[in-house]
Amino acid sequence: MTVNLIGLDQEALRGFCAGLGEKPYRARQLLRWIHHAGVDDFSAMTDMAKPLRERLAESASIAAPRVLRDTTAADGTRKWLLDVGTGNAIETVFIPEGDRGGLSRGPACGDATPERDASASDLVASILSAGRSPSRGPASRAPRRYRGTLCISSQAGCALECSFCSTGKQGFNRNLTVEEIIGQLWLASRALRSRDALAPGLRTAQSAVGSLGRGVTEERPISNVVMMGMGEPLANLENVVAAMRLMLDDSAYGLSRRRVTLSTAGLVPGIDRLREACPVALAVSLHAPNDALRDELVPINRKYPIRELLAACRRYLSKAPRDFVTFEYVMLAGVNDSVGQARELAALVSEVPCKINLIPFNPFSGVDYQRSSPEAIARFRDVLMQAGLVTTVRKTRGEDIAAACGQLAGRVLDRTRRTESRQQELPR
Numbered sequence: 001m002t003v004n005l006i007g008l009d010q011e012a013l014r015g016f017c018a019g020l021g022e023k024p025y026r027a028r029q030l031l032r033w034i035h036h037a038g039v040d041d042f043s044a045m046t047d048m049a050k051p052l053r054e055r056l057a058e059s060a061s062i063a064a065p066r067v068l069r070d071t072t073a074a075d076g077t078r079k080w081l082l083d084v085g086t087g088n089a090i091e092t093v094f095i096p097e098g099d100r101g102g103l104s105r106g107p108a109c110g111d112a113t114p115e116r117d118a119s120a121s122d123l124v125a126s127i128l129s130a131g132r133s134p135s136r137g138p139a140s141r142a143p144r145r146y147r148g149t150l151c152i153s154s155q156a157g158c159a160l161e162c163s164f165c166s167t168g169k170q171g172f173n174r175n176l177t178v179e180e181i182i183g184q185l186w187l188a189s190r191a192l193r194s195r196d197a198l199a200p201g202l203r204t205a206q207s208a209v210g211s212l213g214r215g216v217t218e219e220r221p222i223s224n225v226v227m228m229g230m231g232e233p234l235a236n237l238e239n240v241v242a243a244m245r246l247m248l249d250d251s252a253y254g255l256s257r258r259r260v261t262l263s264t265a266g267l268v269p270g271i272d273r274l275r276e277a278c279p280v281a282l283a284v285s286l287h288a289p290n291d292a293l294r295d296e297l298v299p300i301n302r303k304y305p306i307r308e309l310l311a312a313c314r315r316y317l318s319k320a321p322r323d324f325v326t327f328e329y330v331m332l333a334g335v336n337d338s339v340g341q342a343r344e345l346a347a348l349v350s351e352v353p354c355k356i357n358l359i360p361f362n363p364f365s366g367v368d369y370q371r372s373s374p375e376a377i378a379r380f381r382d383v384l385m386q387a388g389l390v391t392t393v394r395k396t397r398g399e400d401i402a403a404a405c406g407q408l409a410g411r412v413l414d415r416t417r418r419t420e421s422r423q424q425e426l427p428r
């Protein structure tokens, strides 16, 4: 049986090389070819002797999930549907953001970590936004340079059943493997690189390898990764951490911890374990200003109530690469979007250094919630900003290809048979 090298980190690759009687430095070479150059063919690894390449080809493979569908939205958002076997499919989304900027900013699956890089068009945007808002918040902030965010899935389905999330409605099948998680970044990097006019093949590989060790460069299409696709990443912590280590490794993707964001519905022990294992930027799906409402929207709250969750966030900050946690808050009309609830939220989070990211609800079939009106969102944001909280409103992207937050459905064979048991509960 061959070993799939795509999910092995540097240490594991060293072990694999030792098994072949090869020196440890081969591990770094392999990492660079696989992740930096996006090569899946050992014969392209020209700095290794031919007999070694042949032995590698016999004993190993480099395989990401198979692409079932590849769709690009009118706004440039691109979504891949990937086969993860036994009838299950997951989704990965790429959200490019130019320096055109916007007043309501951020990708469909992210914007937990807004950058403040100045760019040539900052002036234009600052003129556009002049006088629109007080000194803090999205409208006044200058747009950053190009940013490309990849939103990655961590599970086939999700077991948490948040009431407004389409992934949660499908039920849960299984955790993704390290290969399937990092394979999403591998595939997207490769697809985007070839789109960006570098001819695929050996020359591409060599030029990419030639630039190793410098970390992420401006021209790389993926500058940020958010674990905000299908699934709850902290419920698959071991595999997610192993994949994130590859994201951070200079010989692989070389992303800084600040540019990798993990979003959780609030698994408190998981937050503590992440802090020790691999602290990256943290986003927490809060969505409600009190336990009564959060119990309803995010049922895991019954197990880990808000007070415990906020304490875990404070503990996390001692090791976090950023000095704040991002609280995500989905805007549901008439449910959690009143001025009173904004005040309650501001008081609730006052003890945690944080930014708030308001996400306009993205509807999907079979759900009763409505998106809050732009006026309600602006009012809510203003209350938070007046309370001194940095607040952004997430720009919804890729709606025409159902790639927006909470719309990722993929295809999941529900092992929990949740759908069936629900149907049985329905009166006939």
Ligand code: SAH
Pocket: 162, 164, 165, 166, 227, 228, 229, 231, 232, 233, 263, 264, 265, 266, 283, 284, 285, 328, 329, 330, 359, 360, 361, 362, 363, 364, 405, 406, 407
């Ligand atoms: N399980 C992780 C990742 C989920 S997806 C978590 O809960 O954080 C990332 C974000 O999208 C979460 O904040 C999630 O609550 C939000 N989301 C889910 N469904 C949504 C929808 N229909 N509209 C808008 N945001 C949604």
